Amino acid sequence: MYEFDFIRPETISDAVTVLQDDEDAQALGGGQTLIPVLKQRLAQPSKLVSLAQINGMTGIKSVDGALVIGGASTHAAVAMGAGGYPALAALAGHIGDPAVRNRGTLGGSLANNDPAACYPAAVLASGATVVTNAREIAADAYFDGLFGTTLEDGEIITAVRFPVPEAANYQKFVQPASRFALVGVYVAKFADGVRVAVTGAGDDGVFRWSEAEEALTKEFRPDAIMGLSINPMNMIEDLHGTRAYRAHLVGVLTKRAVAAALG
Amino acid sequence: MPKDQDTKDSGIGAASKRREDIRFLTGTGNYTDDINVNGQAYVHFLRSDVAHGRLKSVDTSVAKEMPGVVRIFTSADLEGVGGIPTGWQITDRFGEVMQEPAHPVLATEKVRHVGDPIAAIVAETPEQARNAAEAITLDIEELPAVIDMKAALNDGATKVHDDLTSNLCFDWGFVEDNREAVDQAIKDAAHVTTLELVNNRLVANPMEPRVAIGDFNRATGDSTLYTTSQNPHVIRLLMGAFVLGIPEHKLRVVAPDVGGGFGSKIYHYAEEAFCTFAAKALNRAVKWTSSRSEAFMSDAQGRDHVTKIELALDGDNNFTAIRTETYSNMGAYLSTFAPAIPTWLHGTLMAGNYKTPLIYVNVKAVFTNTVAVDAYRGAGRPEATYQLERVIDKAARELGLDPIALRRQNFVTEFPYATPVAVEYDTGDYGATMDKLIEIADLAGFDARRAASAEAGKLRGLGVNCYIEACGIAPSNLVGQLGARAGLYDSATVRVNATGGLTVMTGAHSHGQGHETSFPQVIAEMIGIPEDMVEIVHGDTANTPMGMGTYGSRSLAVAGSAMVRATEKIISKAKKIAAHLMEAADADIELKDGQFSVAGTDTSVAWGDVTLAAYVPHNYPLEEIEPGLEETAFYDPANFTYPAGAYACEVEVDPETGKVTIERFSAADDFGNVINPMIVDGQVHGGIGQGIGQALMENCVYDDTGQLLSASFMDYAMPRADDLPFYAVDHSCQTPCTHNPLGVKGCGEAGAIGSPPAVVNAVVDALQSAGKDVTHIDMPLSPARVWAAMQG
């Protein structure tokens, strides 16, 4: 690790000020991604601005049928506290291990947008809104390729607003080493339609599977997607799975998610 | 061993709790990294990030002026330092000795794998050393990387070592005289089953990464190395004699608590030699702690064989011949015992549990631009077992035979049995372990379980196999003939203290095996005293007799035997003292439950009376025997020991995803006599865990340019508790070893040797049960591979 200053602001505006005044300053959530990066000396921030102490960035509230979760909420807090949205709580409860879940945060995961991370699928499938210090960003306008987002420099995710679907389920097929998602499929059924988001598989990051959404909106049954397939050409290929395998898993997991959502 | 000893609460056969666990489980162990020497500096190794290249220059001019830098060393600064030696020389099938490349401590003209150390930066803090490393400018002309073993042997292939004639280390034939007869038997066979397979490369990944601290005392001229080693005496000998030129009496090697080794901490590594050298050069202690990332690119790795095996059978399904051709990856340099692993520890096991009259094993060892490969839990024996037990399974399927019956028909049943591959099994009962397996694995219930799995949409498969291994390495005169550059005895000094307690110093080294618990059980039993009167000391060349350390399941069979011999000498002398005290004849003295008595009388003296007399010899036969009670014994075994057993694995395969889950795993082992059944269970559990890891998850993969793709736990899949089932293990079938005093055979590697074929056999069985035409899948059987195999 290179040297850095450690700053612990108590308000969002103090944090934003530090981040905007110094372009080499970086926000620190749970550090579950950033600290390993620093240990490997792959980044050299001048300051780490911890979001953990900031009032109002944690906690889970129900507002107009949506669940509003603070950006600095840990995965463990979501797993315990998001009972109003069981599929989301279950997803959070299966991220990493207890140490990761007790440090890692919702905002950190979304800011990082790892192509194999779980939360991006939940946000996209739920049609959630990413709330920052400056604005609100719709899920469909937030993710921008592998590890990319439409956040500006120094912008902080203060909360995420999740509309609660009628039924939902996340199926995660783990990569055997990291236990991130080799492929993860999140299916959310709302009164006005079904959304299906896929993580771990796309070579441009998390994506919506629109053919499946259409078919499932017509008929919310596992075999509604029979005959549909994903083009392997747009899949990731690595040590743990070929493009064809990932494309195949998307279908299998979507079916399973629908079956599980139906209970 | 009588069965009722399983219920003893002390001594041989008791499940005594591991006394070392108190410190291991409460964070109070003393590992090498816990040691800090006053004034120590820290070293960081600048390592190559290319797999193969010509090292044109190393510019340290900026780096050496950086804050905190004490000194930067490159190969030019290591004057008088020898290369890292190899402990075993192979003679090839044409009678030539193997090609043995130089292995410099720091790279000289070339870098040969990602992780090859180029410069060593010594600084006041680890961070300063690392900062300076980043300021070193390297000029490396990249060369094509040699990765694929078969391509490496093509004419005109790029050479890893320019001064060798090719990338072939040796081409070994065993038994060369049988070659033609084997070829003929295969031609004449009623049936030949052929299988090509890969034994995947593994990263050992002990929990504790390697650490080395060099220290130098200018006043005495003594050097000390603290290191994470399985065999401190071997390191002292190799490093002192071959690398640094320090005689043993001026060099002390200490390996304190060691957090697992699995083979990877047997070898003498460049970092150890560097720290010892630099401490003297700088007159200051120098410490290196490996990061996990460094471990992936500098610890010797395991396995990495590509094999074609053929099994010939006659019309009655008797095995008539086996022929194998193996390519064995040595990596870029020869690690300490690398040449022995694919040869003597592999070829000699190709008979397995079967009476195949003719066997020929060919092994081509190849240099590549990858990390060195050496012994990893099982070392050569898992590779042999995997080939043999896979090809037998395939043969049974081809011939429509029950795989268990085919094995039984070919079992060795008479002992001693001289195999056609140069070893002689002293005892065994392979039918008994198979019977026991069938019972504990409840094979009778398999069909019902398969039906239940099918109900749940899963394919259930059953895999069974046998294994045999050669442990307790080994007779020194034999290994000397086979090319070992060391003896393989072990040693113990038993020191009885005046008040009766014993301190036992041994050349074996415990790094998880529980010696501190199981060794005292033996001595306590022999004398008839409580176990806690015996303390084991190991891991420091300054206070233990020369011994060869711990690997190859040898500690109890070899060092334990030395301990028994030394204790016998103690008892013999103590009886003389007792005879004097009781004014009786030596021959009439009996020792039982810590009391010496005169046969046929009620006269007795206690153990403590005798030990006190030995050290306070007021009433003592000084004219006949010396005072004191301390004896040393060295033990050199007459043969290897041959643990053997039968394993069964039941898997479920998810036909939609290819994911394999282990539903049941059973192991029936014959380890001869058992000293501590709980420790034996634990050894088997751990070994099976590693075997399942190899079979389903672990894979060390380089790309074509020699970059390690599985360079961290993000991509190298270690098995975790929830990947593993509860095991049914049994070691009640006991045919005691005939040639060591304890009748023990060794249990440390069995699990890792016996389990991979069981898993793969089970998965193939599951897929075939669903009508899939799958005869083999290479390990690891990841979901992606199994799914791909099912697609045909």
Ligand SMILES: Cc1cc2nc3c(=O)[nH]c(=O)nc-3n(C[C@H](O)[C@H](O)[C@H](O)COP(=O)(O)OP(=O)(O)OC[C@H]3O[C@@H](n4cnc5c(N)ncnc54)[C@H](O)[C@@H]3O)c2cc1C
């Ligand atoms: C062993 C292990 C296993 C894991 N398994 C999984 C898994 O199965 N599934 C999964 O999804 N993830 C997994 N993760 C990742 C984990 O969820 C991380 O917690 C997450 O990716 C990053 O969150 P963090 O709060 O730790 O962020 P940090 O590491 O602190 O920061 C990550 C990035 O986000 C920025 N940042 C942090 N908070 C904010 C914010 N509120 N607003 C704007 N920017 C911010 C930081 O500046 C940094 O660039 C795993 C991690 C580990 C170490």
